[in-house]
Amino acid sequence: MRWLVAIVYHPIMIIMIPVTLLLPLMMYSSAMNIVKFEIPVASAPFFGIAIISFLVYVATRSRFFGKPYRKITILLPLLQMCIYTSIAINIATVILNKWADEALYSKGWAIALALIGFVVIRLLMSLLYWKNPIVQREN
Amino acid sequence: MEYNGRHDKERNNNQQLESQELQGDKQQRYEPQVPYVVPVSEIVEPVDQASKAAKKHRFWIGLTAILAIAASIVLGDGSSFSMRDVMSNGIGNGMQAGTKLATTDEGIELLSRDFEIEMKQGTTSSRMLIWDFAAEDGDVVTVRVNNVVVAANIGIMNKPIALDIPIPSVVEVEGVKDGVGGITYGIKFPGAAGGSAYFNVAPEGGANVYTLKIP
Structure with missing residues (x-):
């Protein structure tokens, strides 16, 4: 059964990997x-x-589905970081859109709020990786 | 056996000494060297930390997936609109600027209308966002604000164009050139009280009037 799921899972994942890696760049230019x-x-x-x-969760959860992606040890952590960064940029984009489309606040406030939103998510990400480092510290 | 005095005594002593030396050798030779055994806790601990970190990361990426789905539901991701939503009065409630309603200009039965739009209290200036809500077929318009041309012969596309306008004012959108099937355009004024987009058809050579006022 899991082989049948793998036939569907892996092609989608292979397509999603470059998309995920490039997503923060695309969203940044859009913002x-x-x-x-x-x-x-x-x-x-x-x-x-x-x-x-x-998809990334399944790869980290299951040894069977995640086996090809663990060959490149940096891949799964990098995808996670790209996802968190994409969410941060998307939140900033939503805030900027509210100004551009509805003028809920001024342009200056929109940029400030967008930056704050982005920084908050990035700080949370830094905290996560500080508390749970990918590579264990020697001491 | 006769005890032969001193010699027997010495032999006994020697025998005793030999046996003690032999036992000492045995102790030196046969006492096993016990190697230092590393405590299990020291071996297991770094691996345990690594698996804990992996579990945490797995938890957070799973939670991210759930939160992203919730956000898409709350924010109403990917809402799609059609001509039916605006056919009656040309007003698209809650529609974002740049909303595309049709893939072709043919069959769009919108009436050419003028609108009076109320802006939010205290608004002194705004932007006008104008775009083609159907096919990009080379429609051209001229925009006048208070009878002053602010943008002449602009080709409207699906991507909005932003123009600064004062509030209150009277905005006229004059149809210059019809590509195919009518000069179809959408217009939105950020800061309007209703937050609606307006969809219109400009007659070639004629104009639609938007009166922007503050309460």
Whole structure:
């Protein structure tokens, strides 16, 4: 049964890996377009990020499904970091979109709130990796 | 056996000494060297820490997936709209600027309308976002604010164009060139009280008027 699931899982995962690695860059340029052109843009759907997160979770949870991806030891942690960064940028994009589309606040406030949102997520990410390092410290 | 005095005594002593030496040798030769055994806790602990960290990361990525699904439900990801939503009055409630309603200009039965739009209290300036909500077919418009041309002969695309406008004001969108099937455009004024987008068809050579006022 798990071989049948693997036939579906692995092709999707192989496609998602480069997408996930490039996602923060794509979303960053999209967010910059909001500030530059003062128009709202379509933010990355959270559902897509949820799918990518789930695929990575399956790879970390199951030795069978995650075996090919553990060959490159940095891959799964890197994908996780890209996902967290993408979420941070997406939150910033949502905040900027609220200004561009509805003028809920001024442009200056929009940029400040977006930066704060991004920094908060990145700080939480740093805390997670400080408390649970990928490579154990010798002492 | 006769006890032969001193010689027997010495032999006995020697025998006793030999047996003691032999036992001492035995002790030196046969006492096993007990190697230092590393306590199990010292071996297990680093591996245990690594697996704990892996479990934590797995937990957080799983939680991220769940939270992302919740966010997509709450924020209403990927809502799709169609002409039916705006056919009656040309107003798209809650629609984002850049919303595309149709893939082609044909069959769009929108009436050309003028609108009066109320802006939020205290608004002194805003932006006007204008885009083509159907196919990018080369529609061209001119925008006038208070009878002053602010953008002449702009080709509208699916991606909105932003223009700064004062509040209150009267905005006119004049149709210059029709690509195919009518000059179809959407317009939104961030800061409007309703937060709606407006969908319209500009007659070629004619204009739609948007009166922006504050309460």
